[in-house]
Amino acid sequence: MKKLLVSLFALSAISTAVAAPIAMEDQSQLKLTASKAATEQYHLPPLEADLPDNAFGDMVRKGHAIFVDTKRQVPELVGNGLNCVNCHMDQGRLANAAPLWGAYTMYPAYRKKNDKVNTYAERIQGCFQFSMNGTPPAADSETMTALTTFSYWLATGAPSGVELPGRAYPDVPKPEGGYNLAQGKKVYAEQCAVCHSEDGLGQKVGENYVFPPLWGKDSFNWGAGMHRINTAATFIKANMPLGKGGTLSDQEAWDVAAFMNSHERPQDPRLVDGDIEKTRVKFHANDGVNLYGEKVNGVLIGQGIK
Numbered sequence: 001m002k003k004l005l006v007s008l009f010a011l012s013a014i015s016t017a018v019a020a021p022i023a024m025e026d027q028s029q030l031k032l033t034a035s036k037a038a039t040e041q042y043h044l045p046p047l048e049a050d051l052p053d054n055a056f057g058d059m060v061r062k063g064h065a066i067f068v069d070t071k072r073q074v075p076e077l078v079g080n081g082l083n084c085v086n087c088h089m090d091q092g093r094l095a096n097a098a099p100l101w102g103a104y105t106m107y108p109a110y111r112k113k114n115d116k117v118n119t120y121a122e123r124i125q126g127c128f129q130f131s132m133n134g135t136p137p138a139a140d141s142e143t144m145t146a147l148t149t150f151s152y153w154l155a156t157g158a159p160s161g162v163e164l165p166g167r168a169y170p171d172v173p174k175p176e177g178g179y180n181l182a183q184g185k186k187v188y189a190e191q192c193a194v195c196h197s198e199d200g201l202g203q204k205v206g207e208n209y210v211f212p213p214l215w216g217k218d219s220f221n222w223g224a225g226m227h228r229i230n231t232a233a234t235f236i237k238a239n240m241p242l243g244k245g246g247t248l249s250d251q252e253a254w255d256v257a258a259f260m261n262s263h264e265r266p267q268d269p270r271l272v273d274g275d276i277e278k279t280r281v282k283f284h285a286n287d288g289v290n291l292y293g294e295k296v297n298g299v300l301i302g303q304g305i306k
Contacts, residue, residue: 042095042166043102045154056149063150066143067092067100070132071208074143079134080266081202081209081218084147087131087226089239092154095166096238096245102167104151105160113225113287120148130224133266169234174289175251179229181296184259187252191241200263215263217305222268228288232257262296267304276302 048064051057066073068091070083085091092100107120114126121144125136137143158164189198195211197203202213213219225231237253239245248256272278280293280302292302 043099043155043158043164045093045099045101046156051153059146059149060153062142063146063148063153064091066146067150074137077128077134077137077143078132080132080213080220082132082212082220084127084132086212087235092151094239096168096170097235098168099154099166100151101155101158102164104148104155105158105162105164106167120151124148129269131220131226133219133221133224133269169231170238172230172234172237172250172253174230175254179254179258180251181255181259181262183252184255184257184262187248187256188259191248192256195242200260214260215265217266219265221266222292222302222304223270223283227261227265227292228290229254229257229261230289232261258291262291262301264301264303264305266306268292268302271304276300 048061051060067084067088070085071078071081087098088094088100089097090099095102103123104120107123108117110116111118111123118126119139121139124144124147125139128134128136137147188200192214193200195203196214197211199216200214201216202209202218203211209218220226226235233250233253236257237246237248237250241247268279268283270279270283272282276293284290284292284302294301
């Protein structure tokens with residue numbers, strides 16, 4: 001079927017474009033959580049069927065709807081073509097894909113990114129600002145209450161302050177020889193383009209993405225964690241191609257992550273005095289492996305796209 005499920009990165013979770021009012025991603029090929037949990041002791045979140053028919057259940061359902069259908073549910077907060085579920089797969093449930101049940105119980109926590117102790121609400125706000133290239137919901141808004149309640153519910157029974165197995169993208173060490181952009185381009189063409197398109201700009205049905213863009217104006221901005229090559233490589237290795245996570249080598253994951261992040265995307269909203277170099281020094285020089293403010297094939301990366 002010409003690798004119909006092949007996709008680079010869970011910015012590639014099948015979007016919610018073609019469904020009716022609250023579009024739920026299928027991602028049925030990802031339903032490995034329960035079987036893995038038995039052998040790898042992953043947390044098992046509750047099922048929707050277990051939700052009470054009351055105000056709490058309604059708020060969880062609202063949070064779920066926003067999470068899987070973000071662009072259509074809260075369009076005023078989203079500045080690109082992505083949904084929360086693109087990075088936190090299987091409706092925020094999937095181990096090794098930054099599941100919500102692994103994040104909720106670890107806050108408040110210090111984050112180097114903004115050099116302060118963050119609440120869980122502030123962590124969500126950061127996702128909207130950077131990954132969604134949008135407007136952070138107010139801490140006391142219904143949107144924030146819904147997303148927080150949904151996360152709390154998924155974490156039912158999980159211990160607080162304990163780093164649960166599967167809570168993050170598994171580490172993928174940088175290859176000894178570094179990354180290779182030319183090889184990354186080849187991996188992309190063979191494994192990713194069928195879903196994200198040859199130009200990396202995703203695929204739409206009507207006005208909505210069914211496979212999200214990996215770069216360009218509708219992708220995450222230069223402040224998002226996924227702009228780090230090391231972060232993108234860990235996500236890719238564990239979860240991509242879609243439904244075939246773990247099939248790429250460490251080298252291939254790093255190469256294709258670097259290729260993806262050698263393309264322009266929306267500017268870092270923290271841009272200092274309109275100056276890329278000042279922004280690089282302040283926010284990117286010590287932020288993992290990234291290409292912001294560097295030259296690739298003679299072109300300065302980080303100029304941004306509107």
